[in-house]
Amino acid sequence: MTIFPADITAAAARIAAYVRHTPIMRLAAGDLGLGFPVTLKLELLQHAGSFKPRGAFNRILRAQENGAVPSSGVIAASGGNHGAAVAYAAQQLGLTAEIYVPELTPVAKCARIESFGAKLVRTGAAYAEAFAASQVRAAETGALVVHAYDHADVLAGQGTTALEFEAADPDMTHVLVATGGGGLIGGMAAWLAGRVTVVSVEPFGCPTLHGALAAGRPVVGPVGGVASDSLGAKEVGGLMFPIAQRYVSEAVLVTDEAIIAAQRILWDRMRLIAEPGGATALSALLSGAWTPPPGARVGVVVCGANADPAKIAS
C-alpha cells in the first residue's frame, strides 16, 4: 500500500473547485536575514487557514463518488486544523459534521470549527485521546471517518501541495515541511519521489518522525510545546512511514524558541500571521537547525495560520 503519483493527480482534479491554488513567493538571498534564496509556498492562505482542506475534500469527495457518505455525515478528530477543514468541507458539500478535539486545542480553533456549522466535542488530553473518543462515536452513528492523516485519500489530497509547488518552482532542489502525523509530508514526498529532497521539521516537543526513522517503525512519542495543537500526533501514520523511509532525507528538530522567533519574523518582516506549526519548517532555516548545501534551491511550506495574532504582533 502506497500513494502513487496518479492518485495525487486525480486528487488535484477532484478538489480543484474546492481548494485555493495558493501562491508561492520568492525571497532573495539576504531577505529574512538568510544567506540564500528561499521560495515560500503560502499554504496558510488556504481555506480554513491551513493545508488540511486538500486531504479532507479528497477523502469526502471520493467517498461520495462511491456512495459511501451516510446521512449521518462525516466525523473527524483533530488538534484543530483538520477539524476546521472537515467542518468547512462538510459545510460546502451540505453534509453534517461532528468534530472531536482535545483539551489542548486553542479556543480560537474551536470557535472556527463551530463557525462552519459543525458539532464540536472537546474531550481528552491530546489528539490521540480525542481520536479514540471519535472512533466510539463513529461506531454509533456510522458517519464517514475522515482521518487527520492516516488514510490514502487524505495523503493524496495533501500531496497536491507538492504538485502545485513543483509546478510553480520547477528548479526547487530541497523542500522543508513540518511533520505531525505526517499527512502533509507523506503526501508531498509521495509526489516528489526523490526529484526534490524532502526535509522534515518537527519541534523537540513532538518528534514523531524523528523517533520513527530512528526506530525503523512508528513509535509513540511525547506531545508537548507550542505547536502541539497542530503537530501533536503521538506517532506518525502507518501509511506515510514507508514513504518517509524512502523519500524523506532527514528529520530535523527545532526548539519552541526557534518556532516563536520564526512567527515573529514572519510578522515583522513579511506581515504574515503563521501559527506555531505553520512557522515550524521555516524556523529550521532561520535558527540554523538546517543549512542547505551550496547551490540548493530551497522551498518551504508555510502551512497554517490559525493563530491569535495578538500573541505574535507585539
Added chain:
Amino acid sequence: MTIFPADITAAAARIAAYVRHTPIMRLAAGDLGLGFPVTLKLELLQHAGSFKPRGAFNRILRAQENGAVPSSGVIAASGGNHGAAVAYAAQQLGLTAEIYVPELTPVAKCARIESFGAKLVRTGAAYAEAFAASQVRAAETGALVVHAYDHADVLAGQGTTALEFEAADPDMTHVLVATGGGGLIGGMAAWLAGRVTVVSVEPFGCPTLHGALAAGRPVVGPVGGVASDSLGAKEVGGLMFPIAQRYVSEAVLVTDEAIIAAQRILWDRMRLIAEPGGATALSALLSGAWTPPPGARVGVVVCGANADPAKIAS
C-alpha cells in the same frame, strides 16, 4: 510632463534587487462571497508592509546615480507607510533618514519607522502639515526630499506594481486601486495606459481623486476616517492628475464600515492582515459599491498591512 512606460521599465530594473516581487492569488467565483473571480496582488507582503518601497527606492537610487544624495541623507513626510519605506530604503543603502509624520499616525507605524534607524519627527494634525514642516527642515539640511507621491521617480516606482500584476495576470480587464495622494494609482495607470480599466477606490472621509475628477483639477478635501493615516493626503498630486483624467475610469467611494468589514473578511477567510487603506480597494467589491461588468476579469491591489492585528482579529 507625464510618466512613460520606459520610465517604469527602467524603474523595475533599478529596484529589482531591493523590492519583493509580490505574488498574485486567484480567487474563484464564490470565494469571499463574491459572484465572480478576483485576482489579488498581495502587495501587502512587500518590504516595510506596503507598496511604498517601490517608489522610495526608485527615487533614491536614481538620485544616487546622479550624485544627488548629500551626506545629510534623505527626508520625507508621510502618514506612516511612505516613511517606513524611506527609512527601510535608507537603512538598506546606508543613508541617514529623517521622517516627518503627523499626529494621526498610529504608534505602531512610528515604531516601525524608528526600527529602521530613521529619526522620527511627529508634528502637525495630518500629512499636509507634517509635509510643510519637513520642507522647512529640508531647506536647512539639504537632504534629498523623497516625496510620498508627487514626484516622477516615485510614480514610476509605484507603476512597477502594475507591470508585475499585468505580467502575472495578462487577461485582467479591470483593476481596483486605493487612492490617497495618487502615487500608486497614477503610476499603475501610466503603465496600463488604457489596456486595463483602472478604478479608483477612496473612503468618503478622504475623497481626493473623486473631488479632483469632479472639479477638473486637484482640490483640497477633508481628511478623516479609518484610513486617513494611509490615504489622508489633502489632495492628489499634480503629476498624477492628468494621468488619472485620461486613464482612471471612475472614482468609487466607500464607507469606513465597508473598509472595516473588508479587513475582517480578509482575516476570517484568508488569514491576511490588511490595514484600512490596504483593504479599501477590495471593500468596493465586497460592499457592492462597485460591480464589474459581465465577463470582466477583476484585479485588486491589497497594498498595505501596517495594522494592529489585535484590532482586526477578534
